[in-house]
Amino acid sequence: MKITDACVCPYPLGDSSVRRLALEAGELGFDSIVAIDAPSGEYAGVEIIGGTLLRDRTAREVINQVKRARDKGRVISVLAGDNGFNRAVIGIKGLHCLTGIHTADKKAFDHVTAKMAADNGVVLDLDLSPIISGRGIGRQRAIHRYRDILMFAGRFGFPVTLSSHARSILEMRSVREITGLCSLVGMDEPDVEAALDSIGRVTDPRNVAVKVIR
Amino acid sequence: MSPRPPTLREKKRYLLARIEPDDVIPEQKDLYYAISDAVTSLWGDAEAAVVAQAVVAAEKGHVIIRCRRGAEGDLALAISTITSCRDVRITLRPVAFSGTMASLRQRIRSREPVKKVAGAEGSGGGSLGRSGEGGGTEGVETPEISIAGKKFMAVHCEGKKVNLIEKGFKNTNRLFLTSEDLEES
Numbered sequence: 089m090k091i092t093d094a095c096v097c098p099y100p101l102g103d104s105s106v107r108r109l110a111l112e113a114g115e116l117g118f119d120s121i122v123a124i125d126a127p128s129g130e131y132a133g134v135e136i137i138g139g140t141l142l143r144d145r146t147a148r149e150v151i152n153q154v155k156r157a158r159d160k161g162r163v164i165s166v167l168a169g170d171n172g173f174n175r176a177v178i179g180i181k182g183l184h185c186l187t188g189i190h191t192a193d194k195k196a197f198d199h200v201t202a203k204m205a206a207d208n209g210v211v212l213d214l215d216l217s218p219i220i221s222g223r224g225i226g227r228q229r230a231i232h233r234y235r236d237i238l239m240f241a242g243r244f245g246f247p248v249t250l251s252s253h254a255r256s257i258l259e260m261r262s263v264r265e266i267t268g269l270c271s272l273v274g275m276d277e278p279d280v281e282a283a284l285d286s287i288g289r290v291t292d293p294r295n296v297a298v299k300v301i302r
Numbered sequence: 303m304s305p306r307p308p309t310l311r312e313k314k315r316y317l318l319a320r321i322e323p324d325d326v327i328p329e330q331k332d333l334y335y336a337i338s339d340a341v342t343s344l345w346g347d348a349e350a351a352v353v354a355q356a357v358v359a360a361e362k363g364h365v366i367i368r369c370r371r372g373a374e375g376d377l378a379l380a381i382s383t384i385t386s387c388r389d390v391r392i393t394l395r396p397v398a399f400s401g402t403m404a405s406l407r408q409r410i411r412s413r414e415p416v417k418k419v420a421g422a423e424g425s426g427g428g429s430l431g432r433s434g435e436g437g438g439t440e441g442v443e444t445p446e447i448s449i450a451g452k453k454f455m456a457v458h459c460e461g462k463k464v465n466l467i468e469k470g471f472k473n474t475n476r477l478f479l480t481s482e483d484l485e486e487s
Contacts, residue, residue: 100450104478111462111480132462221385223343257478258322258385258393265382265396268375 089281090288091263092120094213094251095139095165095187101125102255109257110134117263122163122251122287137291141187143167147176150183158182163291165213168192171201178204184290185249187213189237190230197237205246211286212237212246217253219269220261234273249286312354313371318406319381319394321363323465323476325458328387330360336387337367337394341380353377358403364410365394366403374399391476449477449487 098106106123110131113121120135128138140157142150157164165185166177170193218230241248254260267280334357342350353373359366369377381394400406447454454466466477
């Protein structure tokens with residue numbers, strides 16, 4: 089099992105270098121991190137997986153970007169949009185992760201999208217930053233949305249992952265703290281362990297998504 | 303009023319948390335307000351009254367927080383949502399729970415002496431010292447590092463970790479790097 093923070097944003101997106109984030113992640117109990125716009129590698133025993141986050145793009149642009157990036161061993165994530173956009177991008181071969189669902193419309197992720205995510209093996213990323221740094225209605229909305237998504241995940245079986253979206257070492261949290269924070273959205277310890285291992289499973293070429301047709 | 307006998311007193315637990323970044327040393331009162339705000343924001347007034355949090359000590363880059371026995375989990379969860387203290391970005395990393403402050407004080411190890419920044423540009427043999435109260439480095443010669451056209455000053459260095467702060471009076475940003483990053487820059 090590989091415990092992974094599914095998204096961190098190193099310098100220049102944030103104020104911490106990718107090495108420092110890896111060093112901190114190791115101390116906080118992670119085996120690997122997905123670093124946006126950073127090269128893959130290893131530092132202080134922590135695997136750094138290069139990631140690409142596609143945002144503010146149309147579905148057609150996302151298809152072109154994914155085609156270009158999919159064979160480079162990077163984790164490709166797309167920021168969620170409205171329902172039509174999410175359905176379009178989830179079907180793209182080579183896309184790993186749909187993130188930022190808490191900022192999307194309330195109807196952006198429904199049972200059809202959930203079924204498609206399960207069929208295509210696309211991971212849904214739960215960004216913990218609104219729970220950590222948010223206050224009031226913003227945090228309540230994120231918790232409500234994540235509870236809804238976890239209900240879909242239980243029914244349709246698509247993988248879920250957890251990320252801090254940390255732009256600084258000060259925004260990173262330990263595995264134990266993440267387990268506590270996830271209890272707010274109804275995840276117990278085995279669920280959190282499975283979620284932290286999701287990126288390792290979907291990026292492993294042996295675990296390609298297989299659609300069973302009956 | 304005479305004190306209650308020990309058997310009638312409320313049972314308390316103490317949480318030790320490390321303050322990051324290491325060079326920032328907030329005041330005990332400000333920490334209390336930040337923790338109180340986090341607990342109330344996450345759990346509400348009714349649950350905050352049950353937790354009954356109080357900052358009993360802030361020393362050597364650590365803080366000891368008292369709470370009611372049985373509410374330790376709620377307190378630990380609430381302090382993981384702290385992101386700033388009086389507009390200064392900090393984070394509190396829970397280290398241990400205990401029934402006595404003495405055992406937590408034993409766990410507060412004196413931090414290692416700060417080492418010289420390896421490969422820092424224009425260091426001129428300057429050495430780094432551990433920052434004093436208020437996060438300053440008065441009387442300590444610190445090397446100047448230039449990154450992306452901005453001048454930074456190393457304020458803390460421990461092992462491979464190097465914390466920099468932008469030189470200036472206003473809008474001084476922090477950077478968290480490693481010694482290898484400095485060698486490459």
